[in-house]
Amino acid sequence: xxxxxxxxxxxxxxxxxxxxxxxxxxxxxxxxxxxxxxxxxxxxxxxxxxxxxxxxxxxxxxxxxxxxxxxxxxxxxxxxxxxxxxxxxxxxxxxxxxxxxxxxxxxxxxxxxxxxxxxxxxxxxxxxxxxxxxxxxxxxxxxxxxxxxxxxxxxxxxxxxxxxxxxxxxxxxxxxxxxxxxxxxxxxxxxxxxxxxxxxxxxxxxxxxxxxxxxxxxxxxxxxxxxxxxxxxxxxxxxxxxxxxxxxxxxxxxxxxxxxxxxxxxxxxxxxxxxxxxxxxxxxxxxxxxxxxxxxxxxxxxxxxxxxxxxx
Amino acid sequence: xxxxxxxxxxxxxxxxxxxxxxxxxxxxxxxxxxxxxxxxxxxxxxxxxxxxxxxxxxxxxxxxxxxxxxxxxxxxxxxxxxxxxxxxxxxxxxxxxxxxxxxxxxxxxxxxxxxxxxxxxxxxxxxxxxxxxxxxxxxxxxxxxxxxxxxxxxxxxxxxxxxxxxxxxxxxxxxxxxxxxxxxxxxxxxxxxxxxxxxxxxxxxxxxxxxxxxxxxxxxxxxxxxxxxxxxxxxxxxxxxxxxxxxxxxxxxxxxxxxxxxxxxxxxxxxxxxxxxxxxxxxxxxxxxxxxxxxxxxxxxxxxxxxxxxxxxxxxxxxxxxxxxxxxxxxxxxxxxxxxxxxxxxxxxxxxxxxxxxxxxxxxxxxxxxxxxxxxxxxxxxxxxxxxxxxxxxxxxxxxxxxxxxxxxxxxxxx
Ligand SMILES: Nc1ncnc2c1ncn2[C@@H]1O[C@H](COP(=O)(O)OP(=O)(O)O)[C@@H](O)[C@H]1O
Ligand SMILES: [Mg+2]
Numbered sequence: 005x006x007x008x009x010x011x012x013x014x015x016x017x018x019x020x021x022x023x024x025x026x027x028x029x030x031x032x033x034x035x036x037x038x039x040x041x042x043x044x045x046x047x048x049x050x051x052x053x054x055x056x057x058x059x060x061x062x063x064x065x066x067x068x069x070x071x072x073x074x075x076x077x078x079x080x081x082x083x084x085x086x087x088x089x090x091x092x093x094x095x096x097x098x099x100x101x102x103x104x105x106x107x108x109x110x111x112x113x114x115x116x117x118x119x120x121x122x123x124x125x126x127x128x129x130x131x132x133x134x135x136x137x138x139x140x141x142x143x144x145x146x147x148x149x150x151x152x153x154x155x156x157x158x159x160x161x162x163x164x165x166x167x168x169x170x171x172x173x174x175x176x177x178x179x180x181x182x183x184x185x186x187x188x189x190x191x192x193x194x195x196x197x198x199x200x201x202x203x204x205x206x207x208x209x210x211x212x213x214x215x216x217x218x219x220x221x222x223x224x225x226x227x228x229x230x231x232x233x234x235x236x237x238x239x240x241x242x243x244x245x246x247x248x249x250x251x252x253x254x255x256x257x258x259x260x261x262x263x264x265x266x267x268x269x270x271x272x273x274x275x276x277x278x279x280x281x282x283x284x285x286x287x288x289x290x291x292x293x294x295x296x297x298x299x300x301x302x303x304x305x306x307x308x309x310x311x312x313x314x315x316x
Numbered sequence: 317x318x319x320x321x322x323x324x325x326x327x328x329x330x331x332x333x334x335x336x337x338x339x340x341x342x343x344x345x346x347x348x349x350x351x352x353x354x355x356x357x358x359x360x361x362x363x364x365x366x367x368x369x370x371x372x373x374x375x376x377x378x379x380x381x382x383x384x385x386x387x388x389x390x391x392x393x394x395x396x397x398x399x400x401x402x403x404x405x406x407x408x409x410x411x412x413x414x415x416x417x418x419x420x421x422x423x424x425x426x427x428x429x430x431x432x433x434x435x436x437x438x439x440x441x442x443x444x445x446x447x448x449x450x451x452x453x454x455x456x457x458x459x460x461x462x463x464x465x466x467x468x469x470x471x472x473x474x475x476x477x478x479x480x481x482x483x484x485x486x487x488x489x490x491x492x493x494x495x496x497x498x499x500x501x502x503x504x505x506x507x508x509x510x511x512x513x514x515x516x517x518x519x520x521x522x523x524x525x526x527x528x529x530x531x532x533x534x535x536x537x538x539x540x541x542x543x544x545x546x547x548x549x550x551x552x553x554x555x556x557x558x559x560x561x562x563x564x565x566x567x568x569x570x571x572x573x574x575x576x577x578x579x580x581x582x583x584x585x586x587x588x589x590x591x592x593x594x595x596x597x598x599x600x601x602x603x604x605x606x607x608x609x610x611x612x613x614x615x616x617x618x619x620x621x622x623x624x625x626x627x628x629x630x631x632x633x634x635x636x637x638x639x640x641x642x643x644x645x646x647x648x649x650x651x652x653x654x655x656x657x658x659x660x661x662x663x664x665x666x667x668x669x670x671x672x673x674x675x676x677x678x679x680x681x682x683x684x685x686x687x688x689x690x691x692x693x694x695x696x697x698x699x700x701x702x703x704x705x706x707x708x709x710x711x712x713x714x715x716x717x718x719x720x721x722x723x724x725x726x727x728x729x730x731x
Contacts, residue, residue, distance in 0.1 A: 056573045078575035086573035092566035094324065096331035105324045109317070109574040137331060153570075 006033040008070075009161050009192035010055065015064035017050050017216075024050040026216035028064070032161070032192040037183065039207030040196040041302065043314060047216040048196035049089055052165050055194070056086050068161055082110055085159035089166050089196075091146045095139040099130050099149050102138060103156055110157035124152040127182050129175070144171040151179055155186060162186065162193045168202065180206055200302045200314060212306060219309045228300040231271070236261070236304040237281065238296040239268040251288045255281070262311035271308060317576055321584035322591065325558070329592070336596075339551040343600055346547070347540035367448045368415040369396045370406045377426025396452070410440060416448035417441050448668055537610045538695035542663040542687045544600050545629065548593055549654045549663075549683070552633035553646075555589045559725070560643040582725050586634055586718055593626035601694070613699045621693065624710035625686045631717025632657075632682050638724035657683045662691075685709045 010032040017025040025047045032038040040048050053059035055066050057073045066073045068080055093102055103121045107113075112120065125131040128148035138146060151167050164183065168176045183206065187193050197203055203210050204224055211221040220227055248263060257276065262269040272281065278297065285292055298304040306314040329336055369387065373380050387396050401409060406418040420438040428435045439453055559582075562568040571581055601622070604610055612618040636653055640646045658664045660674065661683030667675050678684040689706040692698040 058569065058572055078577075081573065081575045084573070086570065088566055088570055088573075090566040090569070092570035094328055094567060095565065096328045097324075101327060105320065105327075106570075106574065108320045109571075109576055111575075 006035050008032070009034050009068065010194060011065075011067045011070075012051070012055065013065050015051065015054055015066065016062040017047075017054060017059065018062055023216045025054070025061070028213075028216070028218055030211055030218065030221060032194050034160070034192050035187055035190045036208050037187045037193045037195055037206055039203040039210030040194065040213055041198070041200065041203040041207075041210050042196075042213035043198055045215075046198075046213040048213060049165055051213075052086075052163050052194070052196065055163060056081075056084060082157065083160040085154040085157060085162045087151050087154035087162070087164045087167050089169070091143075091150045093138050093146060093149060093153075096137055098137050099125060099134040099141075102149060103153060106153045107156045112157055120156055120158075124156060127178075128152045129178060144175045147171045148175060148179065151182070155182070158189070158191070160192060162191050164193060164195045166196055166198065168197070168199070176202075200306075204302055212302070212309060214306075214310055220305065224302070227302065227305050231300040231304050231308050233274050234259075234271045235274060235300065236298040236307055237268075237270045237272050237278070238298070239270070239285070239292055240266060240294040240296075241268075241291045242266060242293075243268065243290055247288055247290060251284070251290070255284060261308060269307065269311065317580050318584045318587065321571075321576065321581065322588055325584070325588045335554070336551075336592075339547060339554075340596055340599055343540060343544035343547045344603060346543045347536055347604075350539050350543070367396050367417070367452050368399065369452055370399050370401050370409060370415045370418040372401055372403055372406045372418065372420045374403060374423040375421045375425040379426035380421045383421065407440070410442055415442060417452035419452070534608070534610050534695050536608055537604065538666070538691050540600070540604055541690035541694055542658075542661075542666070544597065545625070545661075545683055545686050545690070546654070546658040546663040548596060548626070548629055549633065549658065550651070551596060552589055552593055552630055553636075553650045553654060555592055556585075556633045556637040556650075557643060557646055558588075559585055559637065560646065564643070579722075579726060582722055586630065586721060589630040589633060590627055590718075593630050594622060597626050598622050604694075610694055611697070612693055613697045614693075617693060617699055617703060620707055621689055621710075624707055624714055625690070627714030628682065628686060628710040628717065631714050631721060634721035634725070635717050638721045638728065641728075657681045660684065661687050663687045682713065685713070 008031045012031065013029045015025050015028045016023070028047070028051055030038065030040075040051065042048055050059065054061040054064075055073070057066075069083060071077070071080060073080060094105070097105070100121060103124065104117060107117045107121065122131070125134050128151065130145060130148060130152075133141070133145070138149065141149070147167065147170065151164070154162060154164070167183075168179055171179070180202070183193060183195070187208075195203075195207060207224070209221070209223050210227070211218045212227070213219065220230055243263070243265060245265075248268070252258075252260060255270075257273055258281070259271040260268070261271055270281075278295070282292065282295075298307070303314055306312070371384060371387075373384065384398065384400075387398050399415065401418075406420065409415060410418050418440040420440065422436060422438070425435045425437070441453065442448075559568075562571070562581075568581065572578060601618070605612070633650075636650050637646060640649060655664075658681075660677050661681035662670075662678060663683045663686075667678055667684075685706055689701070689703065689710075692701040
């Protein structure tokens with residue numbers, strides 16, 4: 005059993021009346037990629053900021069390698085690698101100077117630092133342009149360097165805050181590979197994202213977060229069972245409230261997830277034929293304009309949990 | 317850790333060297349230009365300057381009136397306030413600090429000039445002042461030269477006027493002056509004619525103590541002393557902004573996720589400001605010393621002054637910044653403070669040219685303490701002006717200012 009590297013228990017943080025992080029608990033084990041999936045404003049960055057003790061939490065606790073975090077503890081900081089959501093680089097300096105500077109802060113030096121720098125630059129595909137000032141890089145290149153800096157000192161715990169935003173598919177692929185490889189070496193990785201597909205591809209376990217809450221947590225397949233042996237049906241049209249009120253009791257085995265004047269979101273068993281439902285709708289004089297069927301995936305899980313589509 | 321942060325900031329500056337080069341070159345160019353303009357004598361740029369000049373006219377001839385007329389009219393009239401004094405009384409009034417210089421026109425100046433013989437003007441400069449006597453000196457030499465040329469080129473008209481002058485009903489002073497100024501203009505426009513000067517100006521500076529050599533004065537060094545302090549402040553203003561820059565480009569955030577602490581970050585920034593100011597001041601003066609042949613009276617004092625001056629200036633810049641929340645605010649507020657401090661402290665315009673009540677405020681400007689010792693040391697070659705007081709004030713400001721800045725910024729800097 006791999007040991008727990010990061011343990012977060014009952015974290016709370018409010019900005020005035022806004023509860024940005026509301027009772028968040030999870031753990032990340034060595035070698036594991038744990039995803040924090042949620043739309044913008046869910047509280048992912050706030051959670052990360054509290055984990056690296058840049059932001060004091062209102063209550064709750066965080067410990068790394070069984071040691072409670074403390075902003076003055078430089079040993080803990082050396083065990084931690086942070087890739088901030090915002091690109092944080094010295095634009096005047098080139099990629100090598102950036103890596104060397106950040107590496108030295110973590111106590112690296114000499115040939116070791118040099119070798120790691122070259123190896124990482126190769127892995128993120130920046131070696132050829134490593135001597136150009138960062139200001140001349142494209143957004144994607146900066147993202148890759150931003151990631152590389154967090155990996156340089158091979159920390160026990162890696163906090164990645166949406167590291168692939170605004171990057172082309174090929175470079176993203178490269179980055180995700182690098183992150184997997186890092187986890188295979190035993191690094192515990194906390195990965196926040198608002199990309200479903202990334203979370204599905206990359207994470208061993210994940211938590212779905214919304215409005216500061218963790219709504220569900222587990223492996224991908226565990227989460228998908230939340231939707232059950234069911235699929236999600238979205239029906240678009242124009243519906244009167246009383247029509248729907250009359251309709252619903254006639255549809256046993258169907259759960260209403262959400263409804264408004266233009267859209268009905270239903271959860272139906274796999275066994276139920278779609279035609280059956282359409283026929284019932286017709287009986288009740290409901291005009292159906294379009295129909296969308298979703299098989300179990302994170303999207304349908306989110307929809308099930310929140311009644312909202314996962315969109316920014 | 318702090319060391320790594322310093323190296324990083326040096327590298328960043330090195331990657332964009334133009335800014336630094338401009339900050340270094342600016343004071344030299346400014347001082348040089350202002351120096352050129354001022355030594356041209358009749359400076360129309362600074363009509364607010366008035367040079368109190370005493371005159372003992374032993375000659376009282378047409379030529380001496382020509383000379384004094386030139387001082388009393390037009391642009392020169394605005395620059396000089398002329399006070400005729402009785403023979404022998406000038407020295408006493410100068411000793412009382414009533415004037416910047418005393419011009420003594422010897423008996424027989426006019427006659428000897430008209431006869432084509434050489435003659436000598438005596439200019440006594442007030443040693444308590446630095447800048448104004450210099451203006452008087454430059455002006456007198458130019459006028460002497462002009463008068464000399466006049467007597468040669470316009471020999472006959474002068475004779476004629478002189479003749480007129482000797483008649484019973486002497487012409488009005490004002491007429492003579494008008495003619496004199498006209499002649500002066502003609503000569504200035506004419507091609508320079510190289511003639512050996514007939515009128516020579518002898519300078520005398522009253523000695524304070526018998527055994528002290530006459531202090532030499534370098535106008536360039538005097539101006540540079542002030543200008544370099546002012547440009548250093550603007551450079552430091554720029555460097556201090558870096559705290560905001562690092563916050564905006566999120567590198568501060570990232571730094572604080574590493575073993576670097578907030579205190580180390582602030583300390584490194586303050587040290588970097590000091591280091592850059594130190595190197596800049598040193599470079600500017602070393603350049604001036606080599607290129608303009610100025611020598612400090614004591615290299616030890618020079619070194620100490622570089623250290624405490626730059627320490628105090630960076631503390632001042634830091635303090636200004638510790639009360640500021642954003643970069644936009646900084647761009648508005650800091651230059652205004654720097655300009656006021658520079659004005660009051662004599663970094664922009666020589667203090668002596670300011671009205672008395674403003675001059676009394678000078679010690680309240682931190683920049684005064686950084687400008688004055690440099691003026692004494694580099695422009696006058698003086699090291700007995702209460703050095704200890706100035707070194708002490710600057711050193712104390714360095715320690716207290718940087719300490720306070722550190723505490724305030726540590727409390728106030730947000731991510
Ligand atoms: N410093 C702050 N002051 C006030 N509100 C904040 C602050 N930081 C974040 N928030 C709010 O907290 C919520 C969560 O933000 P954040 O953690 O950045 O979300 P995410 O990273 O998931 O997009 C958002 O509504 C955001 O506006
Ligand atoms: Mg975020």
